[in-house]
Amino acid sequence: MKAAFIHDHNFVYNSVTDLYYDGSGGAFDEKLWRRYLELFDSLTVVGRKIEKLPNKLVVSSAENVNFKLIEGASGFKSVLKNKKKIQEELKTIIDVADFVIVRLPSTLGSWAFDICNTTNKKYVVEIVGDPFEAYWHHGSWIGKFIAPLEAIKLKKIVSKAQHVIYVTQEVLQKRYPCPNKTEAISNVRLEEVVNEGIVREFYGRESDIFRIGLIGSFHVQYKGHLEALKALKYLKDQGYSGIELSLVGTGDPSWVEDLARHYQVENQVNIIGALNAGKDGIMPFLDDMHIYMHPSKTEGLPRVIIEAMSRGKICLGSDVGGTRELLEEKYIHKPGSWELLAKQVEGILKCGTVEKIAIACRNLHVAEKYTEYVLQNRRAIFIKEIIDL
Structure with a gap:
């Protein structure tokens, strides 16, 4: 089976090394993709393409992982200008996938959610943060203006979603409730703890x-x-x-x-x-x-x-x-x-x-x-249940 992972994360392609890199944060590496490759034969990662090369980039490329990076998806004006083109790209990617991981909050993720529902594509929504807090503390008046709008948008999506994974046990569940099937699974990666x-x-x-x-x-x-x-x-x-x-x-x-x-x-x-x-x-x-x-x-x-x-x-x-x-x-x-x-x-x-x-x-x-073994077991069970529906 082929899966697609869709989120607003930034990635950088280096033509010299022919590798893709995590453009911000460093957590989107081979170990993250391994979670999904344990369940699927291949993974197509959809994110935002940026040209800037930040310091000490972390390699994101991995075996059986393909990248379909979206241009023109950064910045409010650019997103509005390219909305139709981006949505067409997303639909093309989703059409050939057997399953979609929609990570929210994100603009690409919210559009992917709509496409999945329209086309009856099997998917799981991952809620990894609170858009209200992110925009409110962004540091600009525009962020404070957008914050409540983004919160309302996420509430509407989650209220309609059939399967949702939250990274919290209670907090995000209370703010963005889902009436359907949910699971609490942190996105932390712990191989072990010390003694x-x-x-x-x-x-x-x-x-x-x-x-x-x-x-x-x-x-x-x-x-x-x-x-x-x-x-x-x-x-x-x-x-x-x-x-x-x-x-x-x-x-x-x-x-x-x-x-x-x-x-x-x-x-x-x-x-x-x-x-x-x-x-x-x-x-x-x-x-x-x-x-x-x-x-x-x-x-x-x-x-x-x-x-x-x-x-x-x-x-x-x-x-x-x-x-x-x-x-x-x-x-x-x-x-x-x-x-x-x-x-x-x-x-x-x-x-x-x-x-x-x-x-x-x-x-x-x-x-x-929160060890990877414990969390991955729960994640695998939850996603397999969706696949088998």
């Missing part, structure tokens, strides 16, 4: 540097970089020394570097840039962190918090998406509340070794529910 012995050894070890990590693309300004820097400034002013904030993400970090200089914490900020997913990059990075913070203004179920928890790390996160399904109340702050974030870090700094280990081990046990 408690590693956690005890790490937090029992003395260190001159207290390391705080944050992972978020520099392409956007709602991942919490500003709040993290303000919190770091507060801690510096309170006399805490030896704190280092390490930032991982694709894109141009110059605006973050400017902010770090503005708050006079540039010597405590380590901008790493992009890292590969899993054992080749992100996991070793997290292994070195004492705290992982995620002060983002919008999320579905924040995968990177689960990844940090799987490494036995103390985590702090903003109250968006499904974060409350992961962390205890005392480790959550309102989006933009850098003051509370700073005081939460300060509280952790004051904790003894035993208490730090207890917090980290609690997170470790929560992460065990």
Whole structure:
């Protein structure tokens, strides 16, 4: 069987290497496609084509995966201008597929949903985020204007969808309810979790540097970089020394570097840039962190918090998406509340070794529910049920 995966994600084609690359974030790699290739013989990935080559691109090409990238699908004006042409391209792709994975929120995904319903094509909808939060915190008045419209559009789609996978257990289900068949399956990819012995050894070890990590693309300004820097400034002013904030993400970090200089914490900020997913990059990075913070203004179920928890790390996160399904109340702050974030870090700094280990081990046990084996088994059962209808 042939499947199509449709979403607004950015991809880049490099004619020199003849490979396709993830154009933002780095999570759309061979391991993601493997989830679907366990169920289908081939996968056609549909996304937006961009020409810019961000730093350290992650390879997205894989065996039995074809790419059909849509041009003219970036930017409000361009999408409106090319709407009919894009919809015709989507219909051509969907017509030859046996099954469609419609990932939302996305413009391409919403059009694909309509086509699937019109043509009676079998599909599953994946809800991976809240468009209201994403647009509202985009940083422009246009975003705030579009936010409620996009939320209404997604509600209408989900209300008509026959089969929906949510990345949260409850949060997105309540905001965008589906009256039909649903399943809660995070899109995190955890191959394993560490054991408690590693956690005890790490937090029992003395260190001159207290390391705080944050992972978020520099392409956007709602991942919490500003709040993290303000919190770091507060801690510096309170006399805490030896704190280092390490930032991982694709894109141009110059605006973050400017902010770090503005708050006079540039010597405590380590901008790493992009890292590969899993054992080749992100996991070793997290292994070195004492705290992982995620002060983002919008999320579905924040995968990177689960990844940090799987490494036995103390985590702090903003109250968006499904974060409350992961962390205890005392480790959550309102989006933009850098003051509370700073005081939460300060509280952790004051904790003894035993208490730090207890917090980290609690997170470790929560992460065990999100291993790839557990989630993929549920995903496979759900999609096979749709195929067999």
